[in-house]
Amino acid sequence: MTVIYADELHRTAKYFMDSGQATSHAEAMSILESFNLSIRVSPSIVDSSLHQTALLTLVNLCARTLLGGVEVVGLPDVIASTPLYAGHKIRDAVIELGGNVVVDGTGSSDWPIAQIGDVPFVPTDMPQWRLTWNGWRGGVVIAKSGKRLNERQAIGLAPVLAAAACASEAFAFHSKTHALAGRRPLGMSLWNPSADWLEEAAEPQLTYLPSSLWLIGIGNLGQAFAWALASLAYPAASKATLVLQDTDRIAVSNHSTSLLSFRSDIGRWKTRVVAEWLEDRGFETVIEERLFGGWTRRASTDPGVALFGVDNAEARAALEEAGFGLVIEAGLGAGLDSFRSVGVHTFPASRSAASIWSRQIGQPNQLFLEAPAYATLGDNGMDKCGLVRLASRTIAVPFVGLIAGCLVISEILRRLHGGTAVEVLSVSTMSLGDVELVPAANGDPYAFGFVEVGRD
Structure with missing residues (x-):
């Protein structure tokens, strides 16, 4: 069995090592390799830099943690407008960040799903999150609830926050570290962190x-x-x-x-x-x-x-x-x-x-x-x-x-x-x-x- 050294350690795998759930680093990595996410995007991603920011952030986060795979379904072959990768082909950016572009329009049926934009609900027993944001607020809601924020106007941090919240919930679901992961909304307001992020609030335009x-x-x-x-x-x-x-x-x-x-x-x-x-x-x-x-x-x-x-x-x-x-x-x-x-x-x-x-x-x-x-x-x-x-x-x-x-x-x-x-x-x-x-x-x-x- 290979010896793993500190500078080679996957720092999320260490959770399963320290908790006793894995008897080796290889076993801990095997656990992470069973974690995955299917990201479904709508055609509106072509014209929305906020949707693109959410997508690329989510891919970057999850490809480092959900080692079983991060796929993107429904992604057009267009040039990105998000400031994160402006001028790049968005498909190339997804691949660079560790994601897989599904070109035939069908995704894995037994993976949890993250929705960005007006994506139809998929009948499945797996969790299905919708990333949503408005103004200074961002997070995820349960897709079948139908509840979401405006998503048209927001500071750039809002879709970034929504993606991070989605990655957090996906990891909590797979690792079974929160009983409600996949069955609750999760987000916050960056203008008023103590406020209910799903409630409309007076927030200044970013100037x-x-x-x-x-x-x-x-x-x-x-x-x-x-x-x-x-x-x-x-x-x-x-x-x-x-x-x-x-x-x-x-x-x-x-x-x-x-x-x-x-x-x-x-x-x-x-x-x-x-x-x-x-x-x-x-x-x-x-x-x-x-x-x-x-x-x-x-x-x-x-x-x-x-x-x-x-x-x-x-x-x-x-x-x-x-x-x-x-x-x-x-x-x-x-x-x-x-x-x-x-x-x-x-x-x-x-x-x-x-x-x-x-x-x-x-x-x-x-x-x-x-x-x-x-x-x-x-x-x-x-x-x-x-x-x-x-x-x-x-x-x-x-x-x-x-x-x-x-x-x-x-x-x-x-x-x-x-x-x-x-x-x-x-x-x-x-x-x-x-x-x-x-x-x-x-x-x-x-x-x-x-x-x-x-x-x-």
């Missing part, structure tokens, strides 16, 4: 977008930030300038968690791969390949806002020392019961970053070395050091990181449009309607640069 940002950590979260930003309607001539800071190269394991990490890029610097992808979409990028810490200082010409996505308590404790005017930090849960949890903090705040994270410096992740999968690896020759390194890796799924990315980018957008600024927000992708948040005491206007949205 302004951030003009410069510093992204610290270009892994799961940093690549989710990049994908979310690229979904927005930036004007072609004046997209944002993004500083990308990271010191790691893409490893095999990153394909399972990070939306812009592809197998063809294994061994390349994360910053350079993501910079190329963003520059192809019109963004300006600056690369920083050094560690972030208490020694980092922002120059007056650097972006005034930092988006932080590094799972390191020491670096988090130093967030306020670099001189940014605003820091938005996202963290993801790691263990069996928490890997679908998202926490967002903003600074300056009523509590300092150092006071929140200093106590966590040096604290190890929970290990599950007693689980059968690790005993199997030991029996096959892996030494104690390798086992501990493998077991210390966190469980991770890409849809959780992308939901966190939507929350982080929407924090900027709300501030740009006079909405409620948040100091702390906590939510689980298992229950997006159950949001805990603390409004920020400092409600000053966003003062870090903006551009106006592009117009068709």
Whole structure:
């Protein structure tokens, strides 16, 4: 039996290893290879950039997690208009992202179904979700309920959020980790996260977008930030300038968690791969390949806002020392019961970053070395050091990181449009309607640069 090392580990497969459901990494992968999704699209996808954004986001997420296959049925051979892949053949983009285009018009009859647009309900015993969105809201509803949002006007993050919610429900259904998965609506409002996302609400039209940002950590979260930003309607001539800071190269394991990490890029610097992808979409990028810490200082010409996505308590404790005017930090849960949890903090705040994270410096992740999968690896020759390194890796799924990315980018957008600024927000992708948040005491206007949205 092949020994698996930490940098090769499929981070979602680790859930089945740690829980004891799989006695080896190969068995855990076999479980994921039984997960699948059939995506049905309507002809309206030809003219709707929002429908295209939802489709490509859903394919990208699910191809990394539902390893039994992601098929797209009813997709015309047209040029994409979504800012994520504008100018590309949409079928080529689906294949690049790991999906399979079904050209004969029939899909797998025994797979769960995701509907985008006016797709007829398919008689089946499997779950059937409809992705839906409007304004700042996005999610999934049960297709046969007939309930949906407008879907004509929305910020680019709304269909991204809908796709992430669908991927979350598909995984929960297949893994049997939520009894109602496939039988309930799931979504949220990015304008008012505590509100009922299916209820119509007063939301501003998106008018302004951030003009410069510093992204610290270009892994799961940093690549989710990049994908979310690229979904927005930036004007072609004046997209944002993004500083990308990271010191790691893409490893095999990153394909399972990070939306812009592809197998063809294994061994390349994360910053350079993501910079190329963003520059192809019109963004300006600056690369920083050094560690972030208490020694980092922002120059007056650097972006005034930092988006932080590094799972390191020491670096988090130093967030306020670099001189940014605003820091938005996202963290993801790691263990069996928490890997679908998202926490967002903003600074300056009523509590300092150092006071929140200093106590966590040096604290190890929970290990599950007693689980059968690790005993199997030991029996096959892996030494104690390798086992501990493998077991210390966190469980991770890409849809959780992308939901966190939507929350982080929407924090900027709300501030740009006079909405409620948040100091702390906590939510689980298992229950997006159950949001805990603390409004920020400092409600000053966003003062870090903006551009106006592009117009068709």
